[in-house]
Amino acid sequence: MNRLWWKQIRAVIRLEMKKTFFAKRGIWIYLLALAPLVLFAGHAIETARHRQALVRLISQNEKPLAEQDFAAITPGMAQEEVVERLGNPPVRNSWKARRRTGPDSIDVFMREQYHYGAGQSEFFVEIEHGKVAAIHRRQEGCDFGQDSIIFASVFQFFYLRLAIFFGCLGIFMNLFRGELLDKSLHFYFLAPIRREIVMIGKYLAGLIAATIIFTTSTALQMVALGWHFDPNALSTYLYQNHGLAHATAYLGVTALACLGYGSFFLAAGLLFRNPIWPAAAILLWEGLNPFLPSLLKKLSVIYYLKSLCPVEIPVGPGVPPVFALLVSNADPIAAPLAVFGVITVALAILLASSYQVRRMEINYTTE
C-alpha cells in the first residue's frame, strides 16, 4: 500500500468518524452496547448494599459470632438455649402462623424468626412453640467462579450474538447505504481515489467506532462486575487466577466480533437496500452454526469467537439438547487459528465487496 493510499484512507476516516460516532440514528447502538453494563452495575450495587446490611447486622449482634457457632444450633433446641449460645438476635420477627392438623382443625401459633449475621452469611433461626423448627443460611456476596459464568453467559448469548451483531449492523450497513439514502455518496466517487480505498477507509472508520464503543462497554462491564469484590480478592483473581487473561480475551473477542460482523454488514450494505433481510439471514446462519457440518461452520464469525471465549458455560443435566448444543463448543479450534479464521473471513468478504464497490453506480432516484 503506497503513501498516497494511506493519506486518502486517513482522509476518509476523518470524514467518517464524526458521522459514525455522533449520528442521531445511532443512539440505539450505544443503548444496546451499554445494556449489559446496566445489568452488571445493578448487580454490583445490589451486592454492595447487601454487604453493608450484613456488616450492620453483625455489628448489632449481642456477642461476636462465627459461622461455626450456628453449626451447633439444631432443630428441637430450646429457644432459651439458642439465646444463650448466640445472644439476643439483632433482628427478631414474629407472626401468627397456621397449620392444618386434621380435616377440621387448624393450629394457630406464634412463629418467630431470629436474624443473625456472621462472617459472610446471614442466619435465620425459626422458632415454633419455643423450640427451633429450622435454620436457614444466606451467603452474602458472590464468588468469582459464579460471576465469571454469569458474565460468560451474558457475553456469549446477549453481547456477542445480539448487541455487537446489531450494533455492527447499525454502524457498518450505514457506511454506504446511509449515504445512498442521504444522496451524498457521490462526494467520494467524484474524487481521484480508488473506490476500494474509500471502502477500506469507511470500513476502518466503522471498525474504530464499533471497537471503541463495544470494548469500552466490555471493559466497563468487567469493572462493574469486579467493583463489589474485596480489593485484595480482586487483585488475587486478576493477577493469580487468570482474571487478567480472561479480561484481555473478552476485549479481544469483542474487537474481533466487530471486525468480523463489520465486514459482513459492510458487504450487505453494498448489496441490499433493505437491511432486515441480510440481517435476518446472517443471524440465522450464525444461530445455526452449531448444527452445521464442520466445513460450513468455518464460514461464520461466531464459530471462531466461541472458541476464543475464555470461560466455558457449564451444561447442567436438565438442559435441553438443542440449548446444550448452543452453549457447548463441540468443535473448538486453537486460539491463534480462531483469530486467523475471523481475520480471513473478514478479508475474504472485504475482497468480494471491493469488486462490488468498483462496479457500483450512483442512481439516487432508485433508492
Add this chain to the structure above:
Amino acid sequence: MNDRIILEDVSKFYGEVLGVNRVNLSIPPGISSLVGPNGSGKTTLMNLMTGLIRPTRGRIRILDLGTDEPEKLFKIVGYCTQFDSFPKGLTGYQFVYSYLQLFGHDSRIAEEMAWRAIERVNLVQAAGRKVAGYSKGMRQRIRLAQALCHDPRVLILDEPLNGLDPLVRAETIAVFRSLAAQGCHIIISSHILHEVEVISDQVILLSNGYVVAEGQIQGVRSEIQEHPMQILIRCDRPGELASQVFQSAHIVEARMHTDGRGLLIKTRDPDQFYLLLNRIALNGIAVESVAPADDDVNSVYEYLIGSEEVKR
C-alpha cells in the same frame, strides 16, 4: 494524447427505461452545452462521462482516460452535480477542504487550494458556516468551488447557473469563459436557452435520449432544411422590398416588421437570397441591416425538439 471527450455508440438503459441511446460525440475544448427538455438524457450523459453510472453499451474516453478509473479521471475532471446534498455537518470550507484531502494533498496545500476556489465563487464570508444553513444559490456556489478547486481540465456542470443571482451569474460565466480560453473543456447542461446562446462554443441537442444535433449553433441551423431560414432586413422601403423579393421562387414568406421599418422574410435558399438582396440594394433601396432571425438556440431547439418543450 487526445484532447477530446469521445463517446462511441454509448447507450444507457435503466432496466427497460432508456437513458441515452447510441450517442456518438467528439467534444473539443471550449464550452459545450447540453440542451434538452427534462428527461432528455443530459444528466445521464454527464453521469456517464464521470463514471457515476456505467454505459450499458459503448465506450467513453475523457482525454484518453476511461471512466472506470476515478483515481486518474478526477485529477483532470471536476463535476458539479445537481445532487443538492452534502456530507453532514460540514462547513462550506470543510466541504471543499475535505474533498481536496481525498486527493492526498497535504493540509497546507489543500487549505490554499480550498480558499482559492471559495474566493473564485465569492463565498469567503460564508465559508465558515455549515452548508446545511446555506441558501440554494450558496449551495450551488460551494458545489462549483468543489468542482473547480483542483483546476480540472474538464469541467462538467449540471445546471451550474441555477439559483445564482445575476451578478454571480455573470461572474461565473466569466470564469467559464476564462477556463475555456485556457483550453479547458466545459460541458454545461442548461434549460436556459438564451444563456446557452451567450456562453456556448457549441451545443449538443438531446431529445428522448438521442442526440438530435451537435455543433456550432449556426451550423446546426443551416442543416435544418424543412424550416426556411428567417432573415430580418431593416430598410427605408420595406413594402417595395417585399414586392421585389417575392418574384424569387425560394422566398416562402415576407412579412412587414411590427414597427413598419423592416421586413421579415423566410427563404429556402439563404445564399440565393443574399445575392438577390445585393441586386435590390443596387436599385436604390437603402438597406440598414440584414440579420438572421432564427439561427439562435431557441429556434433550433424549437425546430428540432418541439415548441412545447421550449423553456425560457
